[in-house]
Amino acid sequence: MANEFDRYYIKIRTILGIDAKTIHEELTTALEPNAPSYRTVARWANRFREGKEDVNDDPRSGRPVSELTDENIELVRQVINNDPHSTYDEIIVETSKGKKADPGDETWIYHRQIHHKSTNATWIDEGESPTTIVRRSKFEPKNLFCIFFKSNGPALIHDVDEGKTIDHNYYIENCLKPVVKEIWKQRKSAGTKGIKLLHDNAGPHRHSDAINYLAEERINIMPHPPYSSDLASCDYWLNDYIKYNLSDQPNEKSLARAVSKVVKNIPEEFKNTFDKLLKRMELCINNHGDYFEHLIK
Numbered sequence: 174m175a176n177e178f179d180r181y182y183i184k185i186r187t188i189l190g191i192d193a194k195t196i197h198e199e200l201t202t203a204l205e206p207n208a209p210s211y212r213t214v215a216r217w218a219n220r221f222r223e224g225k226e227d228v229n230d231d232p233r234s235g236r237p238v239s240e241l242t243d244e245n246i247e248l249v250r251q252v253i254n255n256d257p258h259s260t261y262d263e264i265i266v267e268t269s270k271g272k273k274a275d276p277g278d279e280t281w282i283y284h285r286q287i288h289h290k291s292t293n294a295t296w297i298d299e300g301e302s303p304t305t306i307v308r309r310s311k312f313e314p315k316n317l318f319c320i321f322f323k324s325n326g327p328a329l330i331h332d333v334d335e336g337k338t339i340d341h342n343y344y345i346e347n348c349l350k351p352v353v354k355e356i357w358k359q360r361k362s363a364g365t366k367g368i369k370l371l372h373d374n375a376g377p378h379r380h381s382d383a384i385n386y387l388a389e390e391r392i393n394i395m396p397h398p399p400y401s402s403d404l405a406s407c408d409y410w411l412n413d414y415i416k417y418n419l420s421d422q423p424n425e426k427s428l429a430r431a432v433s434k435v436v437k438n439i440p441e442e443f444k445n446t447f448d449k450l451l452k453r454m455e456l457c458i459n460n461h462g463d464y465f466e467h468l469i470k
Contacts, residue, residue: 176209177228177229179200179204179208179209180217180228181228182196182199182200183196183200183214183217183218183221184217184221184228186199186218187218187221187222188221192218193211193214193215193218193219194211196214196218197209197210197211197214197215200214206283277319277320277321277322277328277329277348277352277370277371277372277407278319278320278372278373278407278411278412279317279318279319279320279333279339279375280317280318280320280407280412280415281315281316281317281318282315282316282317282318282415282416282419282428282432283313283314283315284313284314284315284316284421284422284423284424284425284428285313285314285421285422286416286419286420286421314425316332316333316335316425316428316429317332317333317339318330318331318332318333318429318432319331319333319339319347319348320407320411320415320436321348321352322411322436322443323356323359323443324443324447325359325440325443326437326440326443327436327437327443328352328355328356328359329348329351329352329355330429330432330433330436331347331348331351332425332428332429332432333347335425339377340376340377341376341377341380341382341383342382343377344377344378344380344383345382345383345386349383349386349387350386353365353390353392356368364391365390365391365392366391368391368392368393369392369393369394369395370387370392370393370394370395371395371397372394372397373397374397410446410449411436411446414435414439414442415432415435415436418435419431419432419435
């Protein structure tokens with residue numbers, strides 16, 4: 174529903190002749206950090222200028238439409254084809270979904286922390302004015318972090334240099350290679366044997382050079398369906414956990430130290446999140462590939 178409201182606003186402002194850059198600035202001022210990206214605003218503004226009336230997405234592959242069911246269940250089918258006698262537990266392990274999976278993701282973290290709206294909520298007396306809600310300036314300093322972890326803790330916490338763009342070369346040299354090095358450090362005899370990597374479908378992740386490098390290192394890439402943050406532990410747990418437990422930081426170096434401290438102080442949670450991922454995978458299968466977070470208690 175929030176996306177529809179954003180698009181109604183974009184539509185009205187576009188009809189009034191307001192350019193996409195200004196619309197994005199207005200939405201960022203009002204909704205940050207929940208505002209849509211400039212790319213999204215520009216895309217919808219262009220659609221409305223071309224005469225599109227509906228604010229809903231066009232039909233697309235990926236969750237929650239039926240095409241996704243095949244994509245999710247194909248993971249299980251591959252295991253069964255390889256061994257028709259696989260047990261349920263063996264399928265769960267082989268499709269990920271076990272403790273050797275190594276999730277990784279990128280996330281922006283602000284120097285000044287404004288937590289979720291729920292943490293800013295206060296009780297007020299009848300007739301009393303609500304307290305002022307703190308909002309971000311779009312120019313507030315922030316840094317991009319790449320974080321990879323295993324069930325026993327972090328494998329990489331990388332602070333991306335300011336102004337750097339993460340292309341496939343940067344991703345390989347500064348993320349994948351350090352992760353592989355850390356895995357060998359932790360598993361001197363086994364190395365990368367049996368390791369699976371879970372990352373999303375961003376361009377640098379899907380580049381042939383990145384895929385080939387991981388293949389050379391004997392790391393299997395876990396297929397990840399599009400639009401599925403509910404199946405990515407960085408999205409549904411780690412990123413929010415880090416931001417919730419951070420205090421304000423004066424500069425980039427201080428922020429990097431604070432992020433590293435938060436991540437390294439939660440080893441038991443890493444184990445728990447892999448257990449939760451297994452349950453989410455099972456819910457996804459039982460729900461025929463449709464969204465399932467409303468079923469989580």
